[in-house]
Amino acid sequence: MTGRPAAGRRDSRPAAGRRDGGGAAAGGRASGGGEPGKPPYRAGFACFVGRPNAGKSTLTNAIIGTKIAITSNKPQTTRHIIRAVLHRPESQLVLVDTPGLHRPRTLLGERLNDLVRSTWSEVDVIGLCIPANEPVGRGDRFITGELAELKATVMAVVTKTDLVDKRRLAEQLLAVSKLGEFAEVVPVSAVSGHQVDTLVDVMTGYLPESPQLYPDDMLTEDPEQVLIAEMIREAALEGVRDELPHSIAVVVEEMIPEGQLMKIYADVYVERSSQKAIVLGHQASRLKQVGITARQQIEELLGTRVYLDLHVRVAKEWQRDPNQLRKLGF
Numbered sequence: 001m002t003g004r005p006a007a008g009r010r011d012s013r014p015a016a017g018r019r020d021g022g023g024a025a026a027g028g029r030a031s032g033g034g035e036p037g038k039p040p041y042r043a044g045f046a047c048f049v050g051r052p053n054a055g056k057s058t059l060t061n062a063i064i065g066t067k068i069a070i071t072s073n074k075p076q077t078t079r080h081i082i083r084a085v086l087h088r089p090e091s092q093l094v095l096v097d098t099p100g101l102h103r104p105r106t107l108l109g110e111r112l113n114d115l116v117r118s119t120w121s122e123v124d125v126i127g128l129c130i131p132a133n134e135p136v137g138r139g140d141r142f143i144t145g146e147l148a149e150l151k152a153t154v155m156a157v158v159t160k161t162d163l164v165d166k167r168r169l170a171e172q173l174l175a176v177s178k179l180g181e182f183a184e185v186v187p188v189s190a191v192s193g194h195q196v197d198t199l200v201d202v203m204t205g206y207l208p209e210s211p212q213l214y215p216d217d218m219l220t221e222d223p224e225q226v227l228i229a230e231m232i233r234e235a236a237l238e239g240v241r242d243e244l245p246h247s248i249a250v251v252v253e254e255m256i257p258e259g260q261l262m263k264i265y266a267d268v269y270v271e272r273s274s275q276k277a278i279v280l281g282h283q284a285s286r287l288k289q290v291g292i293t294a295r296q297q298i299e300e301l302l303g304t305r306v307y308l309d310l311h312v313r314v315a316k317e318w319q320r321d322p323n324q325l326r327k328l329g330f
């Protein structure tokens with residue numbers, strides 16, 4: 001296998017399942033109409049948006065029930081679109097994960113914003129996440145304004161409800177409902193699981209009647225290599241300085257099965273040699289720890305023992321260089 005970059009692809013619809021493509025549905029369902037008396041089959045795309053740290057990735061993980069999107073207690077770590085498919089008997093919800101909109105300072109920043117906007121214009125349902133424990137602010141108003149132009153159904157999701165009492169939650173729900181024209185306002189806690197299923201039901205209700213878009217056994221369209229690269233990147237980000245997250249990219253170069261063992265060779269890209277030193281740590285001790293952490297998660301993902309070989313490489317100023325960005329999958 002050759003290296004697939006950690007970055008997600010821009011095309012967020014599967015060729016076989018495209019509703020507008022005229023082809024047969026991937027799952028073989030003939031139509032969205034269903035039998036008389038039965039609710040129609042619904043399928044479509046949804047994403048969560050919101051200011052950094054609003055809890056989008058954690059919520060995505062809680063819904064999917066497996067660790068796919070990156071979560072971190074630092075803002076702006078979700079960079080790649082990672083799609084997961086949630087199957088139910090009468091519906092299929094395809095979740096895409098977007099990074100936050102932010103003031104672009106580099107070419108990467110601009111591309112990220114383009115990516116966010118192009119995702120927004122493709123989905124059927126958008127959940128605007130606003131934390132229950134922080135006042136509604138300028139960032140929320142800005143995003144609400146941007147969303148107002150779209151054809152998608154926009155609902156507000158008040159996240160992290162476990163962090164506030166009932167009174168505070170009621171006040172927040174009121175403040176959020178005054179923020180814009182939302183189809184719904186749904187409180188949820190990804191950590192306690194409270195209302196997570198309800199949120200999925202509500203979102204699904206706004207999906208269009210449609211044939212199934214993906215086969216039944218599909219959890220995520222992204223290949224294992226992408227998930228593995230994300231896990232390595234997440235481990236490499238733990239405990240490093242705030243400015244580093246956007247400077248790290250991971251490419252899985254090779255995966256070689258050897259009996260019960262999977263050998264994985266991956267490159268961790270940084271922009272400058274000073275950053276390389278940070279990632280490596282004293283006598284490469286930090287990189288070793290990154291390897292241990294990532295390996296444990298990858299073993300869980302693959303269900304086999306893993307040998308993980310990590311190399312830190314400097315790709316000078318990769319965030320500003322279109323060729324490097326392309327190589328790294330942006």
Ligand SMILES: Nc1nc2c(ncn2[C@@H]2O[C@H](COP(=O)(O)OP(=O)(O)OP(=O)(O)O)[C@@H](O)[C@H]2O)c(=O)[nH]1
Pocket residue numbers: 050051052053054055056057058059070071072073074075076077078099100159160161162163188189190191192
């Ligand atoms: N208590 C509590 N904490 C949460 C909940 N959801 C998320 N968090 C925490 O909030 C922080 C941010 O969560 P993320 O899911 O990474 O937020 P995000 O919106 O994806 O952040 P960006 O990637 O920066 O856009 C993390 O420390 C999470 O553990 C929740 O329901 N309850």
